[in-house]
Amino acid sequence: MKATESRVKQKKASEGKRFYRGMPWPSVAICCLLLPSAAFSQKAGGAMQPSAGGATPPKGTLVTVDGAPITRAEVADQVWSLYANQTLNQMVDRIVMDHALNAWKANLSAKEKAAEKKEVSERLGRIQSQFGSPADFAASLKRRGLTEEAIRKDILRQVQLERMVAQAEKISVTSNDIKNYFEQNKNKLGQPEAVHLYYLLAPTRQKAEEYEAAIKAGADFKKFSAQLSKASPGNPGIGGDLGFVSRGVLTQQVDKVVFDLPVGEVSPIVQTPSGFSIFEVAAKREAKPAVFDEKTKQELHAALLLQKINQALPAFIAAQRRQAKIVTSQDVTKGAAAAAAP
Numbered sequence: 001m002k003a004t005e006s007r008v009k010q011k012k013a014s015e016g017k018r019f020y021r022g023m024p025w026p027s028v029a030i031c032c033l034l035l036p037s038a039a040f041s042q043k044a045g046g047a048m049q050p051s052a053g054g055a056t057p058p059k060g061t062l063v064t065v066d067g068a069p070i071t072r073a074e075v076a077d078q079v080w081s082l083y084a085n086q087t088l089n090q091m092v093d094r095i096v097m098d099h100a101l102n103a104w105k106a107n108l109s110a111k112e113k114a115a116e117k118k119e120v121s122e123r124l125g126r127i128q129s130q131f132g133s134p135a136d137f138a139a140s141l142k143r144r145g146l147t148e149e150a151i152r153k154d155i156l157r158q159v160q161l162e163r164m165v166a167q168a169e170k171i172s173v174t175s176n177d178i179k180n181y182f183e184q185n186k187n188k189l190g191q192p193e194a195v196h197l198y199y200l201l202a203p204t205r206q207k208a209e210e211y212e213a214a215i216k217a218g219a220d221f222k223k224f225s226a227q228l229s230k231a232s233p234g235n236p237g238i239g240g241d242l243g244f245v246s247r248g249v250l251t252q253q254v255d256k257v258v259f260d261l262p263v264g265e266v267s268p269i270v271q272t273p274s275g276f277s278i279f280e281v282a283a284k285r286e287a288k289p290a291v292f293d294e295k296t297k298q299e300l301h302a303a304l305l306l307q308k309i310n311q312a313l314p315a316f317i318a319a320q321r322r323q324a325k326i327v328t329s330q331d332v333t334k335g336a337a338a339a340a341a342p
Contacts, residue, residue, distance in 0.1 A: 096320040097161065104164045116163075120155045127151070136229070136241065162309050169312040173304045181300055182292050189290035192246035195258050196283040198225045200239040201275050208269045208276035215266055221280040244285055254279070 050056075061069040108116075131137040141147060165171070182189065198221055202208035211228075215221055225239030247255055257267045258279050267279040290296065 092321065092326060093317050096324045097317065099324070100320050101157070101160055101164055104167075105160065116156065116159055119159050120152055123155050123159070124148075124152060130243065131241075133241070139229070162306065165309050165312060165316050166305065169309075169316060171305065171308045171312060173301050173308070175297075177304055178297055178300045179292070181304060182290070182296065186290050189296070191285070191288040191290075192248070193259070193287040194244040194246040194285045195261075195281050196244050196285075197242040197258060198222050198240070198280045198282060199242055200225055200228055200278045201272070202277075203275050205269065205271075205276050208278060211278055212269060215278070221266060222282075225280075244283075 057064045057069065060073070061071050062075060063070045128134065128137045131140060138148075141151070200208070200211045200221075202211055211224070214224065222241075225241070228239030245258075247259060250258070251272060254270055254272060254277070257270050258281060261267055261279075261281045263281050263284055265281055267277075267281075270277050270279070
């Protein structure tokens, strides 16, 4: 990565997520949309499937367990009791923010609109840079039923929300804020030691040994991992390009293996929380101390501004809710069936 270690941890939205320990993620919602889904389910249940042989429970019942029924109404009430209040509040928040945003956008100048367009392109570029190639990025979008245009719209909304809140709350970041933060966090802001990794991930050790045998027999690691990245029903493994990954982002066990490998070497099979992995080190990058240059100043300005915006956001939303006319039905406390009734 070409940013500080803290920015790397926030921006890392690549296929490598499945190896990461608990690391912070960006507040920009679009990054979450691009994260890969879990490769192999670790849960005992999984998606419920119709019973074999055409057997069905009574009408209105979704499942029976040793004769005990679980009805559609019971499931709806359970989901409602767990998630309704949180979901309703999120939906209300989004509507009041959309109304505030629409009013704010009406007064934007042509210069401000041009600046927004530039910011959207830059953010999209940073997201794309987390993938091995433009083709990998396009494939990730396709797998999730997304388009680049939809991504741009989401990023634009995020940019506009940030600017609206910053203006309304008179939020700013001074040169002293940036300098003080740099001095206090200099040791964390340097370029960390990093390795450029390609990987293969198998659900079982036996399958990983098959991959290992193919590599030892002469298969090109990069091409093989690219093939595995194109998941299919007959292909239980996955693979791809992780890009440069700094020490401490992966698990300690993976770190110990990959950082000791010479460039061009392939690791032995490593067990990870998601399965059994094999890595190839494509390149290494030495650690460098932080430099207080223009690029660093710009990155710190953006990070500190976003931090202040996030701190001010709850109060801003609360103010918008107070100004809105919100009428709540008595049915919200009566369960899913009452709320859904006409």
